[in-house]
Amino acid sequence: MSDWFAVHIVATGRLPLFSFFVAFVAGFLLIRCSVRMIRAQVRWWPGNVTPGGLHIHHVVFGVAFMLVGGVSGLLITDRDGAALAVSAALFGFGSALVLDEFALILHLRDVYWTEQGRTSVDAVFVAIALSGLLLTGLRPVGWSEFWGAAPGAAFAQAGMAALIVVNFAGAAVSLLKGKIWSGIIGVFIPVISIVAAVRLAVPGSPWARWRYPEGSAKLAAAVRRDQRLRRPLIRAKIRFQELIAGRHDLVLETAPVLDRVLPALPDRRDQPVGHLD
Incomplete structure:
Protein backbone atom coordinates (compact mmCIF):
# COMPACT_ATOMS: atom_id res chain seq x y z
CA MET A 1 0.00 0.00 0.00
CA SER A 2 2.82 2.39 0.87
CA ASP A 3 4.53 1.57 -2.44
CA TRP A 4 1.34 2.32 -4.36
CA PHE A 5 0.90 5.61 -2.51
CA ALA A 6 4.49 6.64 -3.19
CA VAL A 7 4.34 5.71 -6.88
CA HIS A 8 0.84 6.88 -7.84
CA ILE A 9 0.30 9.83 -5.48
CA VAL A 10 3.60 11.29 -4.28
CA ALA A 11 5.72 10.64 -7.38
CA THR A 12 3.06 12.03 -9.70
CA GLY A 13 2.70 15.27 -7.74
CA ARG A 14 -0.88 14.50 -6.67
CA LEU A 15 -0.25 14.65 -2.91
CA PRO A 16 -1.87 18.10 -2.48
CA LEU A 17 -4.92 17.00 -4.49
CA PHE A 18 -5.09 13.76 -2.50
CA SER A 19 -4.95 15.72 0.76
CA PHE A 20 -7.69 18.04 -0.49
CA PHE A 21 -9.88 15.09 -1.52
CA VAL A 22 -9.50 13.17 1.74
CA ALA A 23 -10.05 16.26 3.89
CA PHE A 24 -13.07 17.29 1.81
CA VAL A 25 -14.78 13.90 2.20
CA ALA A 26 -13.87 13.73 5.90
CA GLY A 27 -15.13 17.27 6.48
CA PHE A 28 -18.46 16.53 4.79
CA LEU A 29 -19.00 13.29 6.73
CA LEU A 30 -18.00 14.98 10.00
CA ILE A 31 -20.31 17.97 9.61
CA ARG A 32 -23.22 15.80 8.46
CA CYS A 33 -22.72 13.56 11.48
CA SER A 34 -22.72 16.67 13.67
CA VAL A 35 -25.88 18.24 12.24
CA ARG A 36 -27.75 14.94 12.33
CA MET A 37 -26.97 14.54 16.04
CA ILE A 38 -27.99 18.15 16.64
CA ARG A 39 -31.25 17.51 14.82
CA ALA A 40 -31.82 14.35 16.88
CA GLN A 41 -31.12 16.42 20.03
CA VAL A 42 -28.42 14.08 21.31
CA ARG A 43 -27.71 15.39 24.80
CA TRP A 44 -23.97 14.77 24.99
CA TRP A 45 -23.25 16.43 21.62
CA PRO A 46 -22.11 20.10 21.89
CA GLY A 47 -24.79 21.39 19.50
CA ASN A 48 -24.89 24.63 17.56
CA VAL A 49 -22.43 27.45 18.14
CA THR A 50 -24.60 30.31 19.42
CA PRO A 51 -22.55 32.96 21.26
CA GLY A 52 -24.90 35.59 22.62
CA GLY A 53 -27.83 33.85 20.95
CA LEU A 54 -26.37 34.33 17.44
CA HIS A 55 -26.36 31.08 15.45
CA ILE A 56 -23.06 30.89 13.59
CA HIS A 57 -23.45 28.56 10.61
CA HIS A 58 -20.58 26.24 9.77
CA VAL A 59 -20.13 28.00 6.42
CA VAL A 60 -18.40 30.75 8.44
CA PHE A 61 -15.83 28.30 9.78
CA GLY A 62 -15.48 26.87 6.29
CA VAL A 63 -14.56 30.25 4.84
CA ALA A 64 -11.96 30.69 7.60
CA PHE A 65 -10.39 27.30 6.86
CA MET A 66 -10.35 28.06 3.14
CA LEU A 67 -8.61 31.39 3.71
CA VAL A 68 -5.97 29.86 5.98
CA GLY A 69 -5.36 26.95 3.61
CA GLY A 70 -5.40 29.04 0.44
CA VAL A 71 -3.17 31.85 1.65
CA SER A 72 -0.69 29.46 3.28
CA GLY A 73 -0.57 27.49 0.04
CA LEU A 74 0.40 30.67 -1.81
CA LEU A 75 3.16 31.40 0.70
CA ILE A 76 4.73 27.93 0.71
CA THR A 77 7.68 27.76 -1.69
CA ASP A 78 8.32 24.02 -1.38
CA ARG A 79 5.78 22.64 -3.81
CA ASP A 80 6.60 19.00 -3.03
CA GLY A 81 6.73 19.08 0.76
CA ALA A 82 4.26 18.10 3.46
CA ALA A 83 3.44 21.74 4.26
CA LEU A 84 1.64 22.17 0.94
CA ALA A 85 -0.31 18.97 1.56
CA VAL A 86 -1.44 20.31 4.95
CA SER A 87 -2.57 23.61 3.41
CA ALA A 88 -4.47 21.68 0.73
CA ALA A 89 -6.15 19.62 3.45
CA LEU A 90 -7.22 22.79 5.28
CA PHE A 91 -8.62 24.16 2.05
CA GLY A 92 -10.47 20.90 1.36
CA PHE A 93 -11.94 20.75 4.86
CA GLY A 94 -13.15 24.34 4.60
CA SER A 95 -14.57 23.73 1.13
CA ALA A 96 -16.66 20.86 2.51
CA LEU A 97 -18.13 23.11 5.21
CA VAL A 98 -18.91 25.83 2.67
CA LEU A 99 -20.50 23.56 0.06
CA ASP A 100 -22.52 21.78 2.74
CA GLU A 101 -24.37 25.09 3.12
CA PHE A 102 -24.38 25.95 -0.56
CA ALA A 103 -28.18 26.14 -0.50
CA LEU A 104 -28.02 28.78 2.25
CA ILE A 105 -25.69 30.89 0.10
CA LEU A 106 -27.87 30.37 -2.98
CA HIS A 107 -31.21 31.21 -1.35
CA LEU A 108 -29.86 33.61 1.32
CA ARG A 109 -31.92 31.89 3.99
CA ASP A 110 -31.64 28.76 6.13
CA VAL A 111 -33.09 25.96 3.99
CA TYR A 112 -30.75 23.28 5.33
CA TRP A 113 -33.31 20.56 6.10
CA THR A 114 -35.87 21.58 3.49
CA GLU A 115 -36.17 20.10 0.03
CA GLN A 116 -34.21 23.07 -1.32
CA GLY A 117 -31.38 22.06 0.98
CA ARG A 118 -30.71 19.04 -1.23
CA THR A 119 -28.87 21.47 -3.51
CA SER A 120 -26.03 21.48 -0.99
CA VAL A 121 -25.72 17.69 -1.12
CA ASP A 122 -25.75 17.79 -4.92
CA ALA A 123 -22.97 20.40 -4.90
CA VAL A 124 -20.86 18.27 -2.54
CA PHE A 125 -21.32 15.14 -4.67
CA VAL A 126 -20.35 17.06 -7.81
CA ALA A 127 -17.20 18.36 -6.10
CA ILE A 128 -16.28 14.86 -4.91
CA ALA A 129 -16.80 13.45 -8.40
CA LEU A 130 -14.70 16.15 -10.08
CA SER A 131 -11.81 15.99 -7.63
CA GLY A 132 -11.94 12.19 -7.69
CA LEU A 133 -11.68 12.11 -11.48
CA LEU A 134 -8.75 14.53 -11.38
CA LEU A 135 -7.09 12.43 -8.68
CA THR A 136 -7.17 9.35 -10.91
CA GLY A 137 -5.13 11.25 -13.48
CA LEU A 138 -7.95 12.08 -15.87
CA ARG A 139 -7.80 15.51 -17.44
CA PRO A 140 -10.25 17.37 -19.69
CA VAL A 141 -10.12 15.97 -23.21
CA GLY A 142 -7.29 17.43 -25.24
CA TRP A 143 -5.58 19.01 -22.23
CA SER A 144 -2.37 16.95 -22.34
CA GLU A 145 -2.29 16.73 -26.14
CA PHE A 146 -2.71 20.48 -26.60
CA TRP A 147 0.00 21.53 -24.16
CA GLY A 148 2.25 18.61 -25.07
CA ALA A 149 2.26 19.28 -28.80
CA ALA A 150 5.68 19.74 -30.36
CA PRO A 151 6.75 23.34 -31.00
CA GLY A 152 5.73 24.46 -34.46
CA ALA A 153 2.93 21.90 -34.76
CA ALA A 154 0.41 24.64 -35.37
CA PHE A 155 -1.93 22.45 -37.42
CA ALA A 156 -2.12 19.78 -34.72
CA GLN A 157 -2.71 22.38 -32.03
CA ALA A 158 -5.44 24.03 -34.08
CA GLY A 159 -7.21 20.70 -34.56
CA MET A 160 -6.95 19.88 -30.88
CA ALA A 161 -8.20 23.35 -29.96
CA ALA A 162 -11.24 22.82 -32.23
CA LEU A 163 -11.94 19.47 -30.55
CA ILE A 164 -11.72 21.08 -27.11
CA VAL A 165 -14.11 23.86 -28.15
CA VAL A 166 -16.64 21.36 -29.55
CA ASN A 167 -16.39 19.20 -26.44
CA PHE A 168 -16.83 22.11 -24.04
CA ALA A 169 -19.73 23.40 -26.13
CA GLY A 170 -21.39 19.99 -25.83
CA ALA A 171 -20.80 19.99 -22.07
CA ALA A 172 -22.23 23.51 -21.77
CA VAL A 173 -25.36 22.55 -23.74
CA SER A 174 -25.74 19.43 -21.58
CA LEU A 175 -25.65 21.56 -18.43
CA LEU A 176 -28.18 23.99 -19.91
CA LYS A 177 -30.41 21.01 -20.70
CA GLY A 178 -30.34 20.03 -17.03
CA LYS A 179 -28.01 17.04 -17.47
CA ILE A 180 -25.48 17.90 -14.79
CA TRP A 181 -23.63 14.61 -14.56
CA SER A 182 -23.49 14.10 -18.31
CA GLY A 183 -22.07 17.58 -18.74
CA ILE A 184 -19.40 17.07 -16.07
CA ILE A 185 -18.29 13.61 -17.20
CA GLY A 186 -18.42 14.80 -20.80
CA VAL A 187 -15.58 17.22 -20.07
CA PHE A 188 -13.39 14.13 -19.69
CA ILE A 189 -15.18 11.79 -22.12
CA PRO A 190 -16.39 13.84 -25.10
CA VAL A 191 -18.85 11.31 -26.53
CA ILE A 192 -21.06 11.56 -23.44
CA SER A 193 -21.46 15.34 -23.57
CA ILE A 194 -22.15 15.35 -27.30
CA GLY A 204 -37.85 22.87 -16.45
CA SER A 205 -34.21 23.30 -17.48
CA PRO A 206 -33.09 26.62 -19.03
CA TRP A 207 -32.90 25.02 -22.49
CA ALA A 208 -36.44 23.66 -22.20
CA ARG A 209 -37.77 27.05 -21.11
CA TRP A 210 -36.05 28.78 -24.02
CA ARG A 211 -36.60 26.25 -26.81
CA TYR A 212 -39.72 24.20 -25.98
CA PRO A 213 -42.88 26.33 -26.30
CA GLU A 214 -45.95 25.50 -24.28
CA GLY A 215 -47.95 22.72 -25.87
CA SER A 216 -45.14 21.73 -28.21
CA ALA A 217 -44.44 18.11 -29.11
CA LYS A 218 -40.87 18.41 -27.84
CA LEU A 219 -42.02 19.55 -24.41
CA ALA A 220 -44.55 16.72 -24.17
CA ALA A 221 -41.92 14.17 -25.25
CA ALA A 222 -39.43 15.58 -22.73
CA VAL A 223 -42.00 15.27 -19.91
CA ARG A 224 -42.82 11.67 -20.85
CA ARG A 225 -39.15 10.71 -20.98
CA ASP A 226 -38.49 12.48 -17.69
CA GLN A 227 -41.29 10.63 -15.92
CA ARG A 228 -40.33 7.27 -17.41
CA LEU A 229 -36.53 7.34 -17.16
CA ARG A 230 -35.12 10.22 -15.13
CA ARG A 231 -37.49 10.38 -12.16
CA PRO A 232 -36.76 6.81 -10.96
CA LEU A 233 -33.02 7.58 -11.10
CA ILE A 234 -33.55 10.83 -9.18
CA ARG A 235 -35.49 9.01 -6.47
CA ALA A 236 -32.71 6.41 -6.16
CA LYS A 237 -30.12 9.20 -5.95
CA ILE A 238 -32.09 10.97 -3.21
CA ARG A 239 -32.36 7.75 -1.18
CA PHE A 240 -28.60 7.24 -1.42
CA GLN A 241 -27.82 10.86 -0.54
CA GLU A 242 -30.18 10.89 2.44
CA LEU A 243 -28.64 7.66 3.70
CA ILE A 244 -25.42 9.67 4.12
CA ALA A 245 -26.60 13.24 4.64
CA GLY A 246 -29.86 12.72 6.54
CA ARG A 247 -33.49 12.93 5.52
CA HIS A 248 -34.79 16.30 4.40
CA ASP A 249 -38.32 17.50 5.02
CA LEU A 250 -40.46 15.91 2.35
CA VAL A 251 -42.61 18.09 0.15
CA LEU A 252 -44.89 16.58 -2.45
CA GLU A 253 -42.73 16.59 -5.56
CA THR A 254 -44.58 18.10 -8.47
CA ALA A 255 -42.76 19.01 -11.65
CA PRO A 256 -43.70 22.66 -12.36
CA VAL A 257 -43.55 21.97 -16.08
CA LEU A 258 -46.53 19.62 -15.84
CA ASP A 259 -48.74 22.63 -15.31
CA ARG A 260 -47.76 23.75 -18.82
CA VAL A 261 -48.56 20.39 -20.40
CA LEU A 262 -51.52 18.89 -18.56
CA PRO A 263 -54.87 20.68 -18.51
CA ALA A 264 -55.36 22.81 -15.41
CA LEU A 265 -57.91 21.62 -12.86
CA PRO A 266 -60.86 23.95 -12.21
CA ASP A 267 -60.50 26.37 -9.33
CA ARG A 268 -63.02 25.42 -6.62
CA ARG A 269 -62.04 27.97 -4.02
CA ASP A 270 -65.27 29.91 -4.56
CA GLN A 271 -67.52 26.86 -4.21
CA PRO A 272 -69.42 26.31 -0.96
CA VAL A 273 -67.70 24.17 1.67
CA GLY A 274 -68.88 20.58 1.42
CA HIS A 275 -69.84 20.87 -2.24
CA LEU A 276 -69.43 17.55 -4.04
CA ASP A 277 -69.43 16.96 -7.78
Whole structure:
Protein backbone atom coordinates (compact mmCIF):
# COMPACT_ATOMS: atom_id res chain seq x y z
CA MET A 1 0.00 0.00 0.00
CA SER A 2 2.82 2.39 0.87
CA ASP A 3 4.53 1.57 -2.44
CA TRP A 4 1.34 2.32 -4.36
CA PHE A 5 0.90 5.61 -2.51
CA ALA A 6 4.49 6.64 -3.19
CA VAL A 7 4.34 5.71 -6.88
CA HIS A 8 0.84 6.88 -7.84
CA ILE A 9 0.30 9.83 -5.48
CA VAL A 10 3.60 11.29 -4.28
CA ALA A 11 5.72 10.64 -7.38
CA THR A 12 3.06 12.03 -9.70
CA GLY A 13 2.70 15.27 -7.74
CA ARG A 14 -0.88 14.50 -6.67
CA LEU A 15 -0.25 14.65 -2.91
CA PRO A 16 -1.87 18.10 -2.48
CA LEU A 17 -4.92 17.00 -4.49
CA PHE A 18 -5.09 13.76 -2.50
CA SER A 19 -4.95 15.72 0.76
CA PHE A 20 -7.69 18.04 -0.49
CA PHE A 21 -9.88 15.09 -1.52
CA VAL A 22 -9.50 13.17 1.74
CA ALA A 23 -10.05 16.26 3.89
CA PHE A 24 -13.07 17.29 1.81
CA VAL A 25 -14.78 13.90 2.20
CA ALA A 26 -13.87 13.73 5.90
CA GLY A 27 -15.13 17.27 6.48
CA PHE A 28 -18.46 16.53 4.79
CA LEU A 29 -19.00 13.29 6.73
CA LEU A 30 -18.00 14.98 10.00
CA ILE A 31 -20.31 17.97 9.61
CA ARG A 32 -23.22 15.80 8.46
CA CYS A 33 -22.72 13.56 11.48
CA SER A 34 -22.72 16.67 13.67
CA VAL A 35 -25.88 18.24 12.24
CA ARG A 36 -27.75 14.94 12.33
CA MET A 37 -26.97 14.54 16.04
CA ILE A 38 -27.99 18.15 16.64
CA ARG A 39 -31.25 17.51 14.82
CA ALA A 40 -31.82 14.35 16.88
CA GLN A 41 -31.12 16.42 20.03
CA VAL A 42 -28.42 14.08 21.31
CA ARG A 43 -27.71 15.39 24.80
CA TRP A 44 -23.97 14.77 24.99
CA TRP A 45 -23.25 16.43 21.62
CA PRO A 46 -22.11 20.10 21.89
CA GLY A 47 -24.79 21.39 19.50
CA ASN A 48 -24.89 24.63 17.56
CA VAL A 49 -22.43 27.45 18.14
CA THR A 50 -24.60 30.31 19.42
CA PRO A 51 -22.55 32.96 21.26
CA GLY A 52 -24.90 35.59 22.62
CA GLY A 53 -27.83 33.85 20.95
CA LEU A 54 -26.37 34.33 17.44
CA HIS A 55 -26.36 31.08 15.45
CA ILE A 56 -23.06 30.89 13.59
CA HIS A 57 -23.45 28.56 10.61
CA HIS A 58 -20.58 26.24 9.77
CA VAL A 59 -20.13 28.00 6.42
CA VAL A 60 -18.40 30.75 8.44
CA PHE A 61 -15.83 28.30 9.78
CA GLY A 62 -15.48 26.87 6.29
CA VAL A 63 -14.56 30.25 4.84
CA ALA A 64 -11.96 30.69 7.60
CA PHE A 65 -10.39 27.30 6.86
CA MET A 66 -10.35 28.06 3.14
CA LEU A 67 -8.61 31.39 3.71
CA VAL A 68 -5.97 29.86 5.98
CA GLY A 69 -5.36 26.95 3.61
CA GLY A 70 -5.40 29.04 0.44
CA VAL A 71 -3.17 31.85 1.65
CA SER A 72 -0.69 29.46 3.28
CA GLY A 73 -0.57 27.49 0.04
CA LEU A 74 0.40 30.67 -1.81
CA LEU A 75 3.16 31.40 0.70
CA ILE A 76 4.73 27.93 0.71
CA THR A 77 7.68 27.76 -1.69
CA ASP A 78 8.32 24.02 -1.38
CA ARG A 79 5.78 22.64 -3.81
CA ASP A 80 6.60 19.00 -3.03
CA GLY A 81 6.73 19.08 0.76
CA ALA A 82 4.26 18.10 3.46
CA ALA A 83 3.44 21.74 4.26
CA LEU A 84 1.64 22.17 0.94
CA ALA A 85 -0.31 18.97 1.56
CA VAL A 86 -1.44 20.31 4.95
CA SER A 87 -2.57 23.61 3.41
CA ALA A 88 -4.47 21.68 0.73
CA ALA A 89 -6.15 19.62 3.45
CA LEU A 90 -7.22 22.79 5.28
CA PHE A 91 -8.62 24.16 2.05
CA GLY A 92 -10.47 20.90 1.36
CA PHE A 93 -11.94 20.75 4.86
CA GLY A 94 -13.15 24.34 4.60
CA SER A 95 -14.57 23.73 1.13
CA ALA A 96 -16.66 20.86 2.51
CA LEU A 97 -18.13 23.11 5.21
CA VAL A 98 -18.91 25.83 2.67
CA LEU A 99 -20.50 23.56 0.06
CA ASP A 100 -22.52 21.78 2.74
CA GLU A 101 -24.37 25.09 3.12
CA PHE A 102 -24.38 25.95 -0.56
CA ALA A 103 -28.18 26.14 -0.50
CA LEU A 104 -28.02 28.78 2.25
CA ILE A 105 -25.69 30.89 0.10
CA LEU A 106 -27.87 30.37 -2.98
CA HIS A 107 -31.21 31.21 -1.35
CA LEU A 108 -29.86 33.61 1.32
CA ARG A 109 -31.92 31.89 3.99
CA ASP A 110 -31.64 28.76 6.13
CA VAL A 111 -33.09 25.96 3.99
CA TYR A 112 -30.75 23.28 5.33
CA TRP A 113 -33.31 20.56 6.10
CA THR A 114 -35.87 21.58 3.49
CA GLU A 115 -36.17 20.10 0.03
CA GLN A 116 -34.21 23.07 -1.32
CA GLY A 117 -31.38 22.06 0.98
CA ARG A 118 -30.71 19.04 -1.23
CA THR A 119 -28.87 21.47 -3.51
CA SER A 120 -26.03 21.48 -0.99
CA VAL A 121 -25.72 17.69 -1.12
CA ASP A 122 -25.75 17.79 -4.92
CA ALA A 123 -22.97 20.40 -4.90
CA VAL A 124 -20.86 18.27 -2.54
CA PHE A 125 -21.32 15.14 -4.67
CA VAL A 126 -20.35 17.06 -7.81
CA ALA A 127 -17.20 18.36 -6.10
CA ILE A 128 -16.28 14.86 -4.91
CA ALA A 129 -16.80 13.45 -8.40
CA LEU A 130 -14.70 16.15 -10.08
CA SER A 131 -11.81 15.99 -7.63
CA GLY A 132 -11.94 12.19 -7.69
CA LEU A 133 -11.68 12.11 -11.48
CA LEU A 134 -8.75 14.53 -11.38
CA LEU A 135 -7.09 12.43 -8.68
CA THR A 136 -7.17 9.35 -10.91
CA GLY A 137 -5.13 11.25 -13.48
CA LEU A 138 -7.95 12.08 -15.87
CA ARG A 139 -7.80 15.51 -17.44
CA PRO A 140 -10.25 17.37 -19.69
CA VAL A 141 -10.12 15.97 -23.21
CA GLY A 142 -7.29 17.43 -25.24
CA TRP A 143 -5.58 19.01 -22.23
CA SER A 144 -2.37 16.95 -22.34
CA GLU A 145 -2.29 16.73 -26.14
CA PHE A 146 -2.71 20.48 -26.60
CA TRP A 147 0.00 21.53 -24.16
CA GLY A 148 2.25 18.61 -25.07
CA ALA A 149 2.26 19.28 -28.80
CA ALA A 150 5.68 19.74 -30.36
CA PRO A 151 6.75 23.34 -31.00
CA GLY A 152 5.73 24.46 -34.46
CA ALA A 153 2.93 21.90 -34.76
CA ALA A 154 0.41 24.64 -35.37
CA PHE A 155 -1.93 22.45 -37.42
CA ALA A 156 -2.12 19.78 -34.72
CA GLN A 157 -2.71 22.38 -32.03
CA ALA A 158 -5.44 24.03 -34.08
CA GLY A 159 -7.21 20.70 -34.56
CA MET A 160 -6.95 19.88 -30.88
CA ALA A 161 -8.20 23.35 -29.96
CA ALA A 162 -11.24 22.82 -32.23
CA LEU A 163 -11.94 19.47 -30.55
CA ILE A 164 -11.72 21.08 -27.11
CA VAL A 165 -14.11 23.86 -28.15
CA VAL A 166 -16.64 21.36 -29.55
CA ASN A 167 -16.39 19.20 -26.44
CA PHE A 168 -16.83 22.11 -24.04
CA ALA A 169 -19.73 23.40 -26.13
CA GLY A 170 -21.39 19.99 -25.83
CA ALA A 171 -20.80 19.99 -22.07
CA ALA A 172 -22.23 23.51 -21.77
CA VAL A 173 -25.36 22.55 -23.74
CA SER A 174 -25.74 19.43 -21.58
CA LEU A 175 -25.65 21.56 -18.43
CA LEU A 176 -28.18 23.99 -19.91
CA LYS A 177 -30.41 21.01 -20.70
CA GLY A 178 -30.34 20.03 -17.03
CA LYS A 179 -28.01 17.04 -17.47
CA ILE A 180 -25.48 17.90 -14.79
CA TRP A 181 -23.63 14.61 -14.56
CA SER A 182 -23.49 14.10 -18.31
CA GLY A 183 -22.07 17.58 -18.74
CA ILE A 184 -19.40 17.07 -16.07
CA ILE A 185 -18.29 13.61 -17.20
CA GLY A 186 -18.42 14.80 -20.80
CA VAL A 187 -15.58 17.22 -20.07
CA PHE A 188 -13.39 14.13 -19.69
CA ILE A 189 -15.18 11.79 -22.12
CA PRO A 190 -16.39 13.84 -25.10
CA VAL A 191 -18.85 11.31 -26.53
CA ILE A 192 -21.06 11.56 -23.44
CA SER A 193 -21.46 15.34 -23.57
CA ILE A 194 -22.15 15.35 -27.30
CA VAL A 195 -24.83 12.65 -27.05
CA ALA A 196 -26.42 14.41 -24.07
CA ALA A 197 -26.39 17.72 -25.94
CA VAL A 198 -28.26 16.20 -28.89
CA ARG A 199 -30.98 14.49 -26.85
CA LEU A 200 -34.06 16.15 -25.36
CA ALA A 201 -33.64 18.57 -22.45
CA VAL A 202 -34.90 17.95 -18.93
CA PRO A 203 -38.28 19.67 -18.39
CA GLY A 204 -37.85 22.87 -16.45
CA SER A 205 -34.21 23.30 -17.48
CA PRO A 206 -33.09 26.62 -19.03
CA TRP A 207 -32.90 25.02 -22.49
CA ALA A 208 -36.44 23.66 -22.20
CA ARG A 209 -37.77 27.05 -21.11
CA TRP A 210 -36.05 28.78 -24.02
CA ARG A 211 -36.60 26.25 -26.81
CA TYR A 212 -39.72 24.20 -25.98
CA PRO A 213 -42.88 26.33 -26.30
CA GLU A 214 -45.95 25.50 -24.28
CA GLY A 215 -47.95 22.72 -25.87
CA SER A 216 -45.14 21.73 -28.21
CA ALA A 217 -44.44 18.11 -29.11
CA LYS A 218 -40.87 18.41 -27.84
CA LEU A 219 -42.02 19.55 -24.41
CA ALA A 220 -44.55 16.72 -24.17
CA ALA A 221 -41.92 14.17 -25.25
CA ALA A 222 -39.43 15.58 -22.73
CA VAL A 223 -42.00 15.27 -19.91
CA ARG A 224 -42.82 11.67 -20.85
CA ARG A 225 -39.15 10.71 -20.98
CA ASP A 226 -38.49 12.48 -17.69
CA GLN A 227 -41.29 10.63 -15.92
CA ARG A 228 -40.33 7.27 -17.41
CA LEU A 229 -36.53 7.34 -17.16
CA ARG A 230 -35.12 10.22 -15.13
CA ARG A 231 -37.49 10.38 -12.16
CA PRO A 232 -36.76 6.81 -10.96
CA LEU A 233 -33.02 7.58 -11.10
CA ILE A 234 -33.55 10.83 -9.18
CA ARG A 235 -35.49 9.01 -6.47
CA ALA A 236 -32.71 6.41 -6.16
CA LYS A 237 -30.12 9.20 -5.95
CA ILE A 238 -32.09 10.97 -3.21
CA ARG A 239 -32.36 7.75 -1.18
CA PHE A 240 -28.60 7.24 -1.42
CA GLN A 241 -27.82 10.86 -0.54
CA GLU A 242 -30.18 10.89 2.44
CA LEU A 243 -28.64 7.66 3.70
CA ILE A 244 -25.42 9.67 4.12
CA ALA A 245 -26.60 13.24 4.64
CA GLY A 246 -29.86 12.72 6.54
CA ARG A 247 -33.49 12.93 5.52
CA HIS A 248 -34.79 16.30 4.40
CA ASP A 249 -38.32 17.50 5.02
CA LEU A 250 -40.46 15.91 2.35
CA VAL A 251 -42.61 18.09 0.15
CA LEU A 252 -44.89 16.58 -2.45
CA GLU A 253 -42.73 16.59 -5.56
CA THR A 254 -44.58 18.10 -8.47
CA ALA A 255 -42.76 19.01 -11.65
CA PRO A 256 -43.70 22.66 -12.36
CA VAL A 257 -43.55 21.97 -16.08
CA LEU A 258 -46.53 19.62 -15.84
CA ASP A 259 -48.74 22.63 -15.31
CA ARG A 260 -47.76 23.75 -18.82
CA VAL A 261 -48.56 20.39 -20.40
CA LEU A 262 -51.52 18.89 -18.56
CA PRO A 263 -54.87 20.68 -18.51
CA ALA A 264 -55.36 22.81 -15.41
CA LEU A 265 -57.91 21.62 -12.86
CA PRO A 266 -60.86 23.95 -12.21
CA ASP A 267 -60.50 26.37 -9.33
CA ARG A 268 -63.02 25.42 -6.62
CA ARG A 269 -62.04 27.97 -4.02
CA ASP A 270 -65.27 29.91 -4.56
CA GLN A 271 -67.52 26.86 -4.21
CA PRO A 272 -69.42 26.31 -0.96
CA VAL A 273 -67.70 24.17 1.67
CA GLY A 274 -68.88 20.58 1.42
CA HIS A 275 -69.84 20.87 -2.24
CA LEU A 276 -69.43 17.55 -4.04
CA ASP A 277 -69.43 16.96 -7.78
